Amino acid sequence: MAQKVFIDGEAGTTGLQIRSRLETRTDIELLQIPEERRKDPAERARFLNQADAAILCLPDAAAVEAVSLVENPAVKIVDASTAHRTNPDWAYGLPEMAQGQAERISEARRVSNPGCYPTGLIALLRPLIDAGLVGADFPVSCHAVSGYSGGGRALITRFEDDKAPNAVETAYQIYGLGLEHKHVEEMRVHSGLEHRPLFLPSVGRFYQGMLVMIPLQLWSLAKAVRSADLHEVLEEAYHGQRFVEVAGLADCDAMKELDPEGLNGTNSLRLHVFGNDKRQQAVLVALLDNLGKGASGAAVQNLNLMLGTAPETGLLPTRLAAE
Numbered sequence: 001m002a003q004k005v006f007i008d009g010e011a012g013t014t015g016l017q018i019r020s021r022l023e024t025r026t027d028i029e030l031l032q033i034p035e036e037r038r039k040d041p042a043e044r045a046r047f048l049n050q051a052d053a054a055i056l057c058l059p060d061a062a063a064v065e066a067v068s069l070v071e072n073p074a075v076k077i078v079d080a081s082t083a084h085r086t087n088p089d090w091a092y093g094l095p096e097m098a099q100g101q102a103e104r105i106s107e108a109r110r111v112s113n114p115g116c117y118p119t120g121l122i123a124l125l126r127p128l129i130d131a132g133l134v135g136a137d138f139p140v141s142c143h144a145v146s147g148y149s150g151g152g153r154a155l156i157t158r159f160e161d162d163k164a165p166n167a168v169e170t171a172y173q174i175y176g177l178g179l180e181h182k183h184v185e186e187m188r189v190h191s192g193l194e195h196r197p198l199f200l201p202s203v204g205r206f207y208q209g210m211l212v213m214i215p216l217q218l219w220s221l222a223k224a225v226r227s228a229d230l231h232e233v234l235e236e237a238y239h240g241q242r243f244v245e246v247a248g249l250a251d252c253d254a255m256k257e258l259d260p261e262g263l264n265g266t267n268s269l270r271l272h273v274f275g276n277d278k279r280q281q282a283v284l285v286a287l288l289d290n291l292g293k294g295a296s297g298a299a300v301q302n303l304n305l306m307l308g309t310a311p312e313t314g315l316l317p318t319r320l321a322a323e
Contacts, residue, residue, distance in 0.1 A: 002026065
């Protein structure tokens with residue numbers, strides 16, 4: 001029997017992407033609220049409580065409200081907002097983050113879907129902190145660039161409509177200059193850092209795709225570390241994972257550039273270690289689709305785990321598969 005899934009907020013970018021990944025599946029029955037009733041709390045509550053699982057694609061306050069509307073204890077929730085990402089009562093929805101995390105998600109009734117930027121940072125950094133190569137008290141800096149779809153409908157309009165208020169005319173912008181980006185505490189908590197990383201995000205004139213970059217002065221680490229050591233820890237941490245891969249050191253050494261759109265259309269996350277041991281420097285780089293493993297694909301992966309379905313159901317793990 002198909003399991004009933006309700007996407008609360010399916011009209012937004014993330015909701016539409018999730019729906020496109022679910023609507024052709026025969027193991028899921030999508031519940032759809034009438035357009036004219038989608039903001040009616042009573043109607044939303046009715047749909048939320050008759051679902052086996054609900055995915056919330058809402059602003060934070062609306063997501064909190066949606067959770068409060070659920071009275072049926074059997075309903076499982078994946079929340080794509082930032083509202084519950086550091087709440088210890090919610091399972092954090094990055095299955096590859098640590099040993100046993102996928103099992104915790106599969107047993108949970110409340111799962112917070114990770115942010116796109118934190119997915120890259122946590123995947124790069126947490127294994128290195130757990131292994132003691134990077135200290136939990138290390139002053140981490142992170143730079144990242146995303147396609148403009150990561151900013152939601154308002155930013156998409158500003159990039160695609162030159163008559164829109166505050167239309168974007170440049171090819172590239174940095175933002176978050178007040179150093180209070182809403183993803184930073186999520187990054188700190190789930191990477192294992194003691195201090196908030198210094199995070200500088202940016203957006204480019206391309207629709208989707210993302211690079212998350214962490215520079216490391218290897219000479220400043222508490223113990224002697226080479227780029228090969230970093231790579232070895234990451235490779236061991238993600239060995240056998242379907243959606244996370246670590247590029248070979250030789251491949252990284254041969255790269256002259258890295259395209260942020262390289263994994264678009266997939267649920268893959270590829271990690272890179274670019275190092276210069278002579279200079280005692282390295283740069284860790286995560287490549288992902290901000291609408292895939294960074295949002296909608298991750299939500300479907302978490303939903304699959306919670307419903308007892310194979311995690312890869314309805315998802316493309318590689319660029320090759322997408323083509």
